[in-house]
Amino acid sequence: MRDVAIMGYAQSPQVREARGLNEVEMLMPVLQAALADAHMTLADIDFVCSGSCDYIAGGAFSFVGALDAVGATPCMQESHVEMDAAWALYESWLKIQSGHIRTALIYGFAKASNGSLPDILSQQLDPYYLAPLWPDSISLAALQANLLLQTGRYAQRDFAEVVVDSRRHALANPNAQLKGEVTVEALLAEPMLAPPLRKHDCCPISDGASAMVIAAGEVAQSLADRPVYIRGIDHRMEVHQLGQRDLTTSVSTRQAADRAGVGEDKIELAELYAPFSPQTLILQESLGLRPDVVVNPSGGPLAGHIFMCAGLDRFGEAARRIRAGTADRAVAHATSGPCLQHNMVAVLEGK
Amino acid sequence: MDIDLEPVAVFEAPIYLRYHATSARAITPFLHALRRGILLGHRSPATGKVLFPPLGSCPESGQPTSEEVVLADTGTIISFTTVHLAIPGSKLKPPFTVANIMLDGADQFFSHLVSGCALEDVAIGMRVRAKWRPASEWGYSLENIEYFVPTGEPTVDIPTLKAERLRLAQERRHA
Amino acid sequence: MSDEILSAEFELGFTYTRSPGPVIGKFLAALQQRRLYGIRGSDGRVLFPPTEYDPLTGADLRDYAPVAEEGAVVAWTWVRTPRRHHLLRQPFAWALVKLDGADTPFLHMVVSDSEADIHAGLRVSVRWADERRGAITDIAWFEPVRKEA
Numbered sequence: 001m002r003d004v005a006i007m008g009y010a011q012s013p014q015v016r017e018a019r020g021l022n023e024v025e026m027l028m029p030v031l032q033a034a035l036a037d038a039h040m041t042l043a044d045i046d047f048v049c050s051g052s053c054d055y056i057a058g059g060a061f062s063f064v065g066a067l068d069a070v071g072a073t074p075c076m077q078e079s080h081v082e083m084d085a086a087w088a089l090y091e092s093w094l095k096i097q098s099g100h101i102r103t104a105l106i107y108g109f110a111k112a113s114n115g116s117l118p119d120i121l122s123q124q125l126d127p128y129y130l131a132p133l134w135p136d137s138i139s140l141a142a143l144q145a146n147l148l149l150q151t152g153r154y155a156q157r158d159f160a161e162v163v164v165d166s167r168r169h170a171l172a173n174p175n176a177q178l179k180g181e182v183t184v185e186a187l188l189a190e191p192m193l194a195p196p197l198r199k200h201d202c203c204p205i206s207d208g209a210s211a212m213v214i215a216a217g218e219v220a221q222s223l224a225d226r227p228v229y230i231r232g233i234d235h236r237m238e239v240h241q242l243g244q245r246d247l248t249t250s251v252s253t254r255q256a257a258d259r260a261g262v263g264e265d266k267i268e269l270a271e272l273y274a275p276f277s278p279q280t281l282i283l284q285e286s287l288g289l290r291p292d293v294v295v296n297p298s299g300g301p302l303a304g305h306i307f308m309c310a311g312l313d314r315f316g317e318a319a320r321r322i323r324a325g326t327a328d329r330a331v332a333h334a335t336s337g338p339c340l341q342h343n344m345v346a347v348l349e350g351k
Numbered sequence: 352m353d354i355d356l357e358p359v360a361v362f363e364a365p366i367y368l369r370y371h372a373t374s375a376r377a378i379t380p381f382l383h384a385l386r387r388g389i390l391l392g393h394r395s396p397a398t399g400k401v402l403f404p405p406l407g408s409c410p411e412s413g414q415p416t417s418e419e420v421v422l423a424d425t426g427t428i429i430s431f432t433t434v435h436l437a438i439p440g441s442k443l444k445p446p447f448t449v450a451n452i453m454l455d456g457a458d459q460f461f462s463h464l465v466s467g468c469a470l471e472d473v474a475i476g477m478r479v480r481a482k483w484r485p486a487s488e489w490g491y492s493l494e495n496i497e498y499f500v501p502t503g504e505p506t507v508d509i510p511t512l513k514a515e516r517l518r519l520a521q522e523r524r525h526a
Numbered sequence: 527m528s529d530e531i532l533s534a535e536f537e538l539g540f541t542y543t544r545s546p547g548p549v550i551g552k553f554l555a556a557l558q559q560r561r562l563y564g565i566r567g568s569d570g571r572v573l574f575p576p577t578e579y580d581p582l583t584g585a586d587l588r589d590y591a592p593v594a595e596e597g598a599v600v601a602w603t604w605v606r607t608p609r610r611h612h613l614l615r616q617p618f619a620w621a622l623v624k625l626d627g628a629d630t631p632f633l634h635m636v637v638s639d640s641e642a643d644i645h646a647g648l649r650v651s652v653r654w655a656d657e658r659r660g661a662i663t664d665i666a667w668f669e670p671v672r673k674e675a
Contacts (some may be wrong), residue, residue, distance in 0.1 A: 022407065
């Protein structure tokens, strides 16, 4: 395996609506910032890969227009995934492993404020049995939370504690959308949104963009003082039909974690893409994280959730803290599909 | 056991999604100018080229653009096609001609209709001018121009035009 | 003085035509006749609704098994205010319902007067759509089974 390192990362402020800015205008400063963070220019980049969703933009091939933010002259090697940019990162990582490239620029973006995200997500489901019923993503997460409570392993106050930690951590994140000191009691006094979930148990809608630069080890060593290496990365997918899965545990996360080498050494922090608070608990368990691991020091998706970037952002936020010396070894997680159907786990290390 | 029925072979499953879009940093002044009958482009600081319509970035360099350039409503046909099939949801009755038009002063073409002449007379290099709808009907849209009509000027040689535009852009870049 | 930001609503239509294939197609045809079938997996479990391939082994599945119109709620949530796209215009529950004879629950809606009626274990039965066309919506929703007084 070739060493691959995260060289640079940037994210736009996570806002409820980026009114008066289109996707390209959101992206341009973020791309420039990520390249600058990596001490590189576009000329140093061998491959560009993005993650975005046409159903969010409301236009087919909307990701092609986004290339205007990169500047596609001279012609470049470029690819796109209709998924979170964490999977654009994975494609880029694979391409480095194949020996075809040494550097990659990855970005994601979405203006989810333009449409109705929970309903749009219902249309990514099985077109025969699920999509015709239009089951919104919040209701599906609520079903999962209902099952989790039935196991007796957690109570609603455990969901609230996840939110308390998220909002408190977010105080230190200038890009976070929801931040502050809140108490479990105050949260539990809020009305239900989709029982047993309350509004704060659900990630907010955030417009924005994120970008990251990765490079093969030899490039990283020449450019960075403390490269952040992707020591292991893997992703696994479960069956689609909700009734055929155990929604109270994440078997795909456990498998991906094993293959990524999570258990091989001490983990100090974990950035988890859990768009709903009960899912944080499921993921912590399935990753085998010890209680002293700091979860979502950035605030995580409950504090700010740029759809199509939230997974990449977990890698970026973990990498930032490793580079700053806050931690040596971290877990980054990304998810896709209903109720944690598809999960990616990576171990990031600075040495 | 098997089910003793013919399987459902196909079924219609239309979905309709509603979106709410807001105008962006570059497009907002462009649309307001259109409402006043003005065609606004942007000059790229990186290439010196004038982009129309202005989307806020230079597609070649990825640099933000903001320098406004007012453009004439005359231009040259770069390419065209005549559409013979009715397009679902369109008010246009075939046959009609769509052209890629480069406005005088711009380095990028955009699409609009050509009319006011026999369809078989439309040609690459043809000089055209906008036929505007009455000003009382103007909104925030390129539909304020109903279509482009031939000016009657001699046909332009496209390679010559492109070379001249590139030369001008280079000059602007080094200015 | 800068120009005010403009906004516009638009609707995007995707006029899909779906082909369910022979396995799901037969299940849907049966729904139109108000007949319910699961399909046997490699381990003998009855999967409902039928999927063409076994979720564990990937084997082709072709052995249907009848299931009842009645079953139990396994998981639920309440929709106090239906969203624009929801099929029902009054409050309802989303539920995973396991029909008698099936080993897996599936997603559908349960209609009842109040959220308080809904709980895991609630017995529910199919309310068929008046007009059926061979789609999952031929099951209009589920209703709690009312015990005779």
